[in-house]
Amino acid sequence: MVRASIVILTLCLATSLYAQQPGAPASSSQSVDTQGIKNYLLGPGDVIDVKIFGQQDLSSTVQVDSEGNLSSLPFLEKPILAKCRNEREVQKDITVAYRRLINDPQISVRVIERNSRPPAAVFGAVHKPTNVPMLRNVRLNELIAASGGITERAAGTVQILHTEPIMCPQPGQEADALPIEGTRMPLHVVKIADMKSGKLASNPVIRPGDYVLVAEAELVYVTGSVVSPGSQLLTDKLTLSRVLAMAGGTSKNAKLSDVRIYRQKFGALDQDVLKVDYAAIKKNKLADVPLQPYDVIEVREPGITFGGVLRDLFTGITRSYPLVPRLP
Numbered sequence: 305m306v307r308a309s310i311v312i313l314t315l316c317l318a319t320s321l322y323a324q325q326p327g328a329p330a331s332s333s334q335s336v337d338t339q340g341i342k343n344y345l346l347g348p349g350d351v352i353d354v355k356i357f358g359q360q361d362l363s364s365t366v367q368v369d370s371e372g373n374l375s376s377l378p379f380l381e382k383p384i385l386a387k388c389r390n391e392r393e394v395q396k397d398i399t400v401a402y403r404r405l406i407n408d409p410q411i412s413v414r415v416i417e418r419n420s421r422p423p424a425a426v427f428g429a430v431h432k433p434t435n436v437p438m439l440r441n442v443r444l445n446e447l448i449a450a451s452g453g454i455t456e457r458a459a460g461t462v463q464i465l466h467t468e469p470i471m472c473p474q475p476g477q478e479a480d481a482l483p484i485e486g487t488r489m490p491l492h493v494v495k496i497a498d499m500k501s502g503k504l505a506s507n508p509v510i511r512p513g514d515y516v517l518v519a520e521a522e523l524v525y526v527t528g529s530v531v532s533p534g535s536q537l538l539t540d541k542l543t544l545s546r547v548l549a550m551a552g553g554t555s556k557n558a559k560l561s562d563v564r565i566y567r568q569k570f571g572a573l574d575q576d577v578l579k580v581d582y583a584a585i586k587k588n589k590l591a592d593v594p595l596q597p598y599d600v601i602e603v604r605e606p607g608i609t610f611g612g613v614l615r616d617l618f619t620g621i622t623r624s625y626p627l628v629p630r631l632p
Contacts, residue, residue, distance in 0.1 A: 344439060345472045346386040346394065347420025348372055354398060357410040362402070368420070374398075379405060388472035391415060421512035422468065426451045428518035429458035438512040445499060445507050447516055454496065459521040460540025462499070464492040468513035497540065522597030526551040529558035529605040538599075543592040545585060547601065557605045560586070565593065566600040 346352070348370050354377065356362045366376050372387025377398065384397050395413040402409040418439055424447060427433035431452030436442065444462065448454060466480075467489060473481040484490070496518075498506035510516060521537035524547055531552025536542070544563070548554060560583035567576045582603075584590040595601075 343390060344415060344418065345388045345390055346372075346415065347471050348387065349419035350386070350415060351417035351419070352386070352391070352394070353414045353416050355412045355414075356402065356406070357412075359406060359409070362406075365416070367417075377401075420471065424510045424512065424514040424516060426516040426518070429455045429520045430518050431455055436510075438510070441509050443507050443509055444494065444516070447510050448499075448518070451518075454518055457520045457537060458496060459519040459538065460496050461519045462494045462496060463517045463519060464494065464508070464510065465515040465517070466490040466492070466511055466513070467515065468511060470511060495540070524595050524597070524599045524601065526601045526603070528601075528603035529555040530603050531555065538595060538597055542595050544580060544582065544595060544601065545592050547595060548582070548603070554582075554603050555605070559604045559606065562604050564602040564604060565595075566602065567596060568598050 346368055348368050350368045351365060352368070352374070353365050354363060362378050364376075364378055366374050368386045369375050369383075371383075372385065373383035374386050374394070375383040377384065380401050382401070384394065384401060386394050391413045395411055398413065399409055399411045402411065418437075421438045423435040423437050424442070425433075425435050426447050430448065431454075434451050436447055436450050444464070448462075466484065469482060469484055470477050470480040480490075492508065494506045494508070521539050523535045524538050524542070525535050526547060527533045530548060531554075533551065536547050536550050544565070554560060561581050563580045563582040565578040565580060567578060569576060578593070580593055581590060585592055
């Protein structure tokens with residue numbers, strides 16, 4: 305529960321930071337196509353144009369009110385229900401209502417502003433963070449495509465935070481239509497690999513107002529007797545063997561039977577020290593070790609000193625982050 309709260313807090317913070325970026329783009333109807341928009345269901349804030357042929361004085365432009373009704377049509381005392389109904393359904397009701405005043409009214413209804421559904425925001429490890437208008441059902445892969453695709457910094461998961469209840473629930477979605485409490489926003493985590501493999505459950509329909517964060521990889525650090533000490537991105541399922549290979553491999557004098565992993569304890573200042581027999585892993589006698597964010601991997605060798613380890617570590621970090629001060 306604590307970890308879930310932290311994830312949500314992190315996501316909200318990231319969203320706030322994204323919104324403050326001067327280059328954050330505004331919503332654009334060009335982000336996704338509008339195929340299927342004829343099935344658009346009206347909601348509060350939408351604006352429709354009502355034309356009554358031969359009765360120019362009765363034609364009007366009206367907005368769906370906060371209760372989902374058309375309550376300002378000329379000479380109609382009873383509101384017309386508009387929420388969760390399409391143009392044709394609303395047109396039929398308006399026609400019936402005006403038959404009491406006009407003989408055989410000919411009426412057209414057209415939606416001219418679609419304001420009832422906030423855009424979905426996608427950001428994080430994508431090429432072009434953007435807001436996507438939700439004029440129809442949009443799936444996760446379409447949202448990713450609208451943002452230019454996933455970058456190499458992606459950690460392997462997408463976090464989807466629902467901020468709005470479903471306005472027009474289908475059978476089985478009644479629970480999703482209930483008001484969302486600020487402290488219990490639903491969070492859905494999808495694996496990118498599952499989405500790419502075509503699993504339908506990992507390519508959900510995105511709801512209006514959703515925050516979609518393609519999580520960026522944290523770092524792990526490699527130091528000691530390796531070819532290229534430094535930092536590596538902790539992508540999905542990164543293991544000790546893989547990160548050492550990414551560091552160019554171990555040096556000739558490395559003590560492979562005594563590789564150390566320094567792991568920060570969650571919520572504490574001290575560390576756990578894992579002693580790993582990497583030589584046995586290479587011979588498939590032991591299982592490989594999955595890594596966690598901010599692990600420091602030390603490949604030891606006889607006579608190595610802590611000062612040398614620290615120097616190697618900071619040398620690698622400054623290669624990735626030039627603004628970090630260099631050790632003398």
